[in-house]
Amino acid sequence: MRKVREKITERPGLCLFILIAALSLVGSEFSLQRATTFAESDPLQVSGRIVEVSLPASSDNYYRRIKLQVNRQTILSIGLNLNRLPADCSVDDVQRGATITVSGIYRNGKAAQNPGGFSEDNWFRSEGISGKLTSAQLITIKPASRYYSPLHKLDRFRLRSLKLLEESFTPKTAAGSSSVISDFRLSHEGIMQALLMGHTGAMTAYTSKALSEAGAYHLVCVSGMHLMFFLLPFRKLSAWTSMSFRLKRSLLSAVVLFPALLSGFGHGINRATLLFLLASLDSRVQRRTDKINSLALAGSALLILQPFAVRQNGFWMSFIAAGSLKCLSPKAKSRLVNDLISSLGVFLI
Template sequence: MRCKILPGTIVFALVAVTAFLTTGTRLTRQEKCLPSQEIAFEGVVTHAGHASPGDRTAARFQTIRLTDGTPAVLWMKYPARKGDYVSGLATFEIGESSRNPGGFSKRMWLWSKGVAWTGCPRLVKVTEMEGQLLWILRLPDRVRDHVRQHLASLWTSANGPLLLSLSVGDTSLLTDGQSYKLQSAGLMHLTSVSGTHLMFLMNPIFIATDRARISRRLKQWITLPVLLMPGVLSGWKSGITRASLVSIAMRLDIPMKKRRNPFNTLFLVGSLMLIVQPYALYGLSFWMSFSAAIAISFSVKTMKSAAKNDMHELTKSGKMRFRVCKYFESTIVFSSMAQLVILPYQLMSAPGIHLLAPIINVIAIPLAAYMTAATYPIIAVLSVLPAGTRAAHVATTVFAALLSPAAHAFEWLAGCVAKTAFAFLPLKWCLPILLVILLAYVSTSQASRFLREHRRIVTAIAASSLVIVSAAVFWINHGWRIVFLDVGQGDATLFISPSGYTVLLDGGDKGHGYRTIIPAARMYAVTTIDLAIVSHGHCDHAAGIAELLEVGLVKHLCLPPERASDLVPHIISRVHDKEDMTDHLVSIAKSARVPVSYLQAGECLACGDFSMDVLHPQGPICARDLNEDSLVLRIDAGGLVLLMTGDLTEAGERSLLASGRECKADILHVAHHGADKSSTQVFLQATEPDVAIISVAKKNRYGHPHTDALARLHQECPIILRTDQSGAVFLNIRRGKSTMNTWIEP
């Protein structure tokens, strides 16, 4: 039987190609017209956005269409309403692409909204506009703001962020740790309001209305508001928009006595969405939702036909057991199919594929269904109770208590799966395994007619590809791979030896462990850090390491020498630094049963093919400045010597030089982000580096790197690379030859 080409697929392909060509040209032209300085602007608010629950300032991102037709996203401290006229002074910029492998691209985020410019206005004047049409258009925004702010006490409770993400699709209150656990466990799709949530909400309504003896028209009027509620509350994101349109089309089949092809309907709905909002094709959520819907529809069609045949052979007593077994089977199949189809997108947000994800979804989906279906009635009840009253407080407390067990169980499941490192499938394994699955499928009788007719050719191509990919992944010696990550105003350097031993020196400030280090590490199939070293306890070096410890990704932790006051309590030899995270790191490591070692000058650390010498500091720390006692490490990587200096100060440099230890290096990681009081002339002459790398934030408030420090570096070092200009810096060493590349072309 020949494969029939659906009209919807042709329409979708034409619309998608047209949208890609027209929108790409338009956005690129707008980027080229970016003003180089602060300008006066005027425009109309086209998208009002929404503030985080409990945020009294109500500040938010809003989309403004300027008078020349250019759309821009502005951070409005005092937001306007949709349709209001705004004017003022602002400096605009274009969104940056990611600065690290696997990082967030602000440019794609803006493009998905149809915007190329973004900025923060210095002066703003809002002229309020009124009218009946504007009142109607603003109604969804008022509903969304009301639900977020009126129910702030619920959303900011212990389990509120999870409930908010499940019911409204707003993940702004989830911590980075919660988001990481949900992503790693394959449960993040439940926090993006989509067809799954619509199913949770609508199935009880459909069952109740179908059994009730009411007219068909009344059923439609009852189900329509409930059908639209998730879309209105979430702001009509791609997933829920697609699901709502498909659901409405399916409900129309009954009175029209038609049975539409589900795949054709999906493609036609996707075409309609791109016609209305062509910029949606730049958002991953559109493609993830669309791909998953196709996979699940295919699974439903196949399983329904099989289940129908099996049900005829069962007695009444066996039908209940059959339905229970079918539920677990269908849940695993749906989850597996959806995750297989969205595999390319999943790999962009997780350190790999978790093999337990389809199984854990069997337990997590009913929990999410209960919380989602229960939260919507709770929203309706709390929305009519006056905020701040005793009745509202009691109702919020009772509702939160009712949902607390399910929320705790859901988060506990996600945390357990995220820490099960042995079940992770790293990136380098994914393609070979997919090729093996393809070979197995081709050899079965279930393969399509095309594959059966060309079985030899397909098998030969898949087998040769498997051999080539396996050789490239497993047998080619990758040599040393060193990545100086761009973590803003902080340090984080990832070392991967030829044998696969991984060392992380510093982890950047808060959030960079989850948002920068883990995504970058997964690009190299790294699921755990064998050795994490903290040069000193300041948060811009240690906070990211703390986040990795919390999720169980560190096997061993190394710290600078202990404080003298810790060794001899009655000697107060050091003013305790409020930003010192050393005690916090030790506490987390102890609870996670991670061994802790303290390094000091004179020690040599050798682990497999990784070795380094500790040059500074000597013995217990007695100085008043954490920077002065930063660890200084001399690392030999494949014959190339790197000198890592942390935030070493001028006094620390003098102490290091006075010790007489060898400081010469091929590559110098510049101390203290290029501060004026570091990288002295004497120290640079002693190290004689060929390349200097400065880890520093773009437009930082400290003025790093300082002009005097840069002048000294240019005088002593021929090559200087900066993360604020180049993003992440890559050093590859193989067979005695080294190459350096940057993520962003300077």
């Protein structure tokens, strides 16, 4: 026990992570307890600010799932049909930072119907959501200020990327083709959007089931594996050209942000991006940071930006997998063994 305590205390980044994780857990629970509660199944009209607009299942789908912040502790999940907006409202106005008034039927999150099944209530708590509005109808909207312009550009970039991927990779079934060919083409519908953007809304049930049965569903959770594959051609290109080491590092540090932008800054890709940037910083200051310390610093940064991540399984699975590989990797000098460990690490992370 003494050795374990010494291992922790000699790593200030790990100590900081433990402190921030504890504060995030206590603070998120306090926020959930202080949230405004409403009567179940009662009609409700609320006003608030949009803090998140999810991507649609497809670029031509006008259904949007939004998060509405009613007050400091209360956030509601609302599904809006953008084809049913008031006459004086525009589709482009429904974006982050806009202030809206909406009516609907209030519902609490549903508990899991079966052991191990999806629990809407647990998911709401992990996202800081108090409840949801069904049969929602938008009444008024006040457009967002220019302060939110960078977020709007990011959302438009992701929506355009989704449309481009759909146009490039959506299977087209020719008239008169056999049912086997049609089923095969439909079986990989939406897979490129999932692999590149982490957006699984366009995948068919068949594809999701096949990935789950193969134990490969984590492939559509954009993380370190996707980042390494994305950086591979840039690494090869920089190796073939006569770039200086500093220029090469600067180029990769800029390019590494693209997958995070494309996927909307999920936990896995954020962790991998921060670790890459920390490693890049090590080379510039000519010192080698402890790997666990770097991992803990990345986790601390993510929890500061999103405290409710401490309640999300995906956050912990991502960091536990990365930390296990860093701690348990053998110190063998065999290149074959190291390559195998690195390959395993890429696919696990």
